[in-house]
Amino acid sequence: MYESDNLLFVSPTDLTKYLGCRHLTHLDLAVARGELSKPEQGADEMLELLFTRGIEHEQRYLQSLRDQGREVIEIVHPKGTAVALREAEAATEQAMALGADVIYQATFFDGRWRGHADFLLRRDDRPGRWPWSYDVADTKLARRMKVPALLQMATYAERLTALQGVAPEHLIVVTGDRVEHSYAFADCAAYATTIRAQLVGFLEAGDDPRPQPVQQCTQCRWRPRCKAQWRREDDLSLVAFMTGAHATRLRDAGIVTVRDLGGRSAGDLPLTIGLAARERLTAQARLQLVERDSEHPAFALLEPQAGRGLALLPELSQGDVFFDIEGDPFLGDHGLEYLWGVVDHDAFTAYWATDLTAEKQAFEQLVDHLIRAWDADPGMHVYHYAPYEPSRLKSLSxxxxxxxxxxxxLLRGQRLVDLYTVVRQGMRISKESYSIKQLEAFYWGQVRTHDGVSDSLGSVVAFERWLADGGQALLDDIAAYNEDDCRSTEALRDWLEQRRIDGGGDSLYPRPQHGDGAASDAADELATELDRIAAALLAGVPDGGRDEQQQARWLLAGLLDWHRRESLPEWWEYFARLEKSDEELVADAAAVGEVSGTTEVRVEKQSTIWRLDFPPQDTKMGPTSDCLDPRTAKGVGTIVAIDAEQGWLELKRGTNRGAPDCRSLVPTSPIPDTQQRARLRDLGAWVVKHGIDSPRVQWRAARDLLMCRRPWPDRGPLRRPDEPAEQALCRLAAELDRTVLPVQGPPGTGKTWAGARTILRLVSEGKRVGVTGFSHKVIGNLLSAVVDAAADAGVDVDILQKAEEHERCAAPAVRCVPSAKDVEAELSGRVDIIAGTAWLFARPAFAEAVDVLV
Ligand code: SF4
Structure with missing residues (x-):
């Protein structure tokens, strides 16, 4: 934003800033009007790094377009005057008229809004002013799409519409992992227009909203100024864990300073804040005032709770390991964990990954180190601070x-101990932040001050400098910082252990019972068997250049362990959620945290509906969600109604169970996939014994699918000349004999319509058809189409679906049963169509239960 020739020029970047922080827009406006000096440029190396990485990402994408042979016209970045901007837009328009494949740095200017789209990409199927038109593409360093990026592009797109005579269809965001995400301009145009109008209105009104900490602060050059203001005003944002929503509610209630908050009791605070949060905020403010007034750090232990806080600390052991990772989020497609540091037996070990290819090796070395340490000392635990370390172990594996x-x-055996969770659940400290650096005031007597690397961002900057210029001193600095973090983690563990002893020891803080990490005997047996089968399948299969049968065996060997691999993250997430505090669950969108106020609403048959209140929060839980109590991991009931904004829900549970006694609700555990794994095992074992291309009939369809073999390989084209695809499908499906016919087509090409008629034909020939899919919804759609097709044809079809009532097919003609056993009971009778997910058809009773599976 700037003024030139008495005009205020604004850009889509100002829109992004406005969305993130209105105070920032107010400050930028003051600079544009010459009422305030610009904040110092270049002071923040992290911002410079982000800028450099952003340019590199943009250049990489530009090069990839050139490598595809596309002709690129680059528009020279203009000066800021209206004349220069008009000229640059005219050059953009000229490049469009010439039909350039790609226009780089396209400039738009409508007299107030200026903007520079990274790329315009030509397309020939959407003519406008010319026989071609352009879509907008921008490169964004983030790996997740953010709304402001779309608003920016929608602003370019609006001006582009005027220039090319047709609206662009797509806004394409190329994220930092080089994935292109395409969005329909039509979906965001109206919202972008509204936000632009809001920004213009804000600028004209000249409001001065107060600064509030937001995510954008970490990348804002005004940060020192705002921080000084918060301190001067003793702002509520100085209270640790104060959220923007809580601060707003407190200010609305007339509580505006830390001192004011510290002098209140939880009952003085607005009831729209949950009780636990009200108690925490007042106590936290009070404790911070203690340090401020006494100039000595202070802490207070929280009420002991089983399995929470200090009760998470295991017995100390000689072989304990203290672990910390340094990671650079800007490198490669996923970032790079460049240093894995551990301290054990008083020695520091660093596993470096100074390039992307070395990351896997460093990760493996680290995991091997931890396993070795555990094998040598069964009582060992791995201590770290905050969840970054386990999350990286999971994602890299x-x-x-x-x-x-x-x-x-390691996770199953609960070897990893997060001391941040111990601190947050176990105590309050008198600091504005609960970072490990702040905690050092309690056990090292000071907050660390270093000449070299002193925080994680500094570590990233030092590593980037090393990548650019080399120099062992930089790596030494990073290693010294990482070792300090590991040793600080050890010192923190010891300090917490002492607090545990002083606070009551074993009687108040019983030690957690951690297992040996072994899977159950049955799971172990299955895993061993799958390994053995996979090894047999791979015998003689080369790494490359595989023939049809070798490729099929290689694929099957990889599939045997697929379900276990896929389910691991879900199980890890499930167990991690069970350990969260009620307050942490408020912030977890998969759960409902801090429920209270149980009231009976009504009785329905054998069940009672209970109303529970909770502080307003984002949650994905909705009607029909089954819930667990995280303290017991036992079922509590099923949500039948919920209003997350007002903060209440209705929970259904058996009347004989009485009122629910829980403080939070979490989703149930992942659904066991034992049957699917067992059937793959059966298939693998059969193939090992008889061969993938055995002439026997067993598993023929599955084997054909693995070999990508078309049915009737000796026949010519499967579809007759001029035969409509749906007729071909009907005819061929009826002829299938123990093989598989893949049908492919994008949405809207009539697969469901044709599938329904095919199923009817199979039924009319006396065959029993199975219908399966990834979800009950998908299955229900096809069943509805079958019911409609049967009505059109005037035939009677008996359809049985295995699904819960809320997931069933919408057509009443479909009979629905909740359990697989109910379906099994009907297998011997007349059922034309049986429908269910893979969980149903993988059960042993369903082998050969249908003639055709769709
Ligand atoms: S530091 Fe934060 S509050 Fe201040 S202007 Fe920047 S984004 Fe807004």
């Missing part, structure tokens, strides 16, 4: 498909 079993064993 998946990304590189290595050490998954070892990571699972």
């Amino acid at each position: 998946g990304r590189y498909d290595t050490r998954g079993a070892e990571v699972d064993r």
Whole structure:
């Protein structure tokens, strides 16, 4: 934003800033009007780094377009005057008229809004002013799409519409992992217009909203100024864990300073804030005032709770490991964990990954180190601070498909101990932040001050400098910082252990019971068997250049462990959620935290509906969600109604169970996939014994699918000349004999319509048809189409679906039963169509239960 020739020029970047922080827009406006000096440029190396990485990402995408042979016209970045901007837009228009494949740095200017789209991409199927037109593409460093990026592009798109005579269809965001995300301009145009009008209105009104900490602050050059203001005004944002929503509610209630808040009791605070949060905020403010007034740090232990806080600390052991990772989020497609540091037996070990290819090796070395340490000392635990370390172990084991079993064993055996969780659940400290650096005031007597690297952002900057210029001193600095973090984690563990002893020891804080990480005997047996079968399938299969049968065996060997690999993250997430505090669950969108106020609403047959209140929060839980109590991991009931904005829900549970006694609700555990794994095992074992291309009839369809073999390989084209696709499908499906016919087509091409008629024909020939799909919804759609097709044809079809009532097919003609056993009971009778997910058809009773599976 700036003024030139008495005009205020605004850009889509100002729109992004406005959405993130209105105070920032107010400050930028003051600079534009010459009422305030610009904040110092170049002071923040992290911002410079982000800028550099952003440019690199943009250049990489530009090069990839050139490599595809596309002709690129680049528009020279203009000066800021209206004349220069008009000229640059005219150059953009000229490049469009010439029909350039790609226009780089396209400039738009409508007299107030200026903007520079990274790329315009030509398309020939949407003519406007010319026989071609352009879509907008922007590169964004983030790996997740954010709304402001779309608003920016929608602003370019609006001006582009005027220039090319037709609206662009797509806004394409190229994220930092080089994935292109395409969005319909039509979906965001109206919203973008509204937000632009709001920004213009804000600028004209000249409002001065107060600064509030937001995510954008970390990348804002006004940060020092705002921080000084918060301190001067003793702003509520100085209270640790104060959220923007809580601060707003407190200010609305007339509580505006830390001192004011510290002098209140929880009952003085607005009831729209949950009780636990009200108690925490007042106590936290009070404790911070203690340090402020006494100039000595202070802490207070919280009420002991089983399995929470200090009760999470295991017995100390000689072989305990203290672990910390340094990661650079800007490198490669996923970031790079460049240093994995551990301290054990008083020695520091660093596993470096100074480039992307070394990351896998460093990860494996680290996991091997932890497993070795555990094998040598069964009482060992791995201590870390905050959830970054386990989350990286999980994601890298998946990304590189290595050490998954070892990571699972560490997690299953609860070897990783997050001291941040221990601190947050176990005590309050008198600090504005609960970072490990702040905690050091309690056990090292000071907050660390370093000449070299002193925080995680500094570590990233130092590593980036090393990548650019080299120099061992930089790596030494990073290593020293990482070792300090590991040793600080050890010192924190010892300090917490002492607090545990002083606070009551074993009687108040019983030690957690941690297992050996071994899977159950049955799971172990199955895993061993699957390994053995996979090894047999792979015998003689080369790494490359595989023939049809070798490829099929290689694929099957990989599939045997697929369900276990896929389910691991879900199980890890499930167990991590069970350990969260009620307050942490408020912030977890998968759960409902801090429920209270149980009231009976009504009785329905054998069930009672209870109303529970909770502080307003984002939650994905909705009607029909089955819930667990995280303290017991036992079922509480099923939500039948919920209003997350007002903060209430209705829970249904058996009347004989009485009122629910829980403080939070979490989703149930992942659904066991034992049957699917067992059937793959059966298939693998059969193939090992008889061969993938055995002439026997067993498993023929599955084997054909693995070999990508078309049915009737000796026949010519499957579809007759001029035969409509749906007729061909009907005819061929009826002829299928123990093989598989893949049908492919994008949405809207009539697969469901044709599938329904095919199913009817099969039924009319006396065959029993199975219908399956990834979800009950998908299955229900096809069943509805079958019911409609049967009505059109005037035929009677008996359809049985296995699904809960809320997931069933909408057509009343479909009979629905909740359990697989109910379906099994009907297998011997007349049922024309049986429908259910893979969980149903993988059961042993369903082998050969249908003639055709759709
Ligand atoms: S530091 Fe934060 S509050 Fe201040 S202007 Fe920047 S984004 Fe807004």
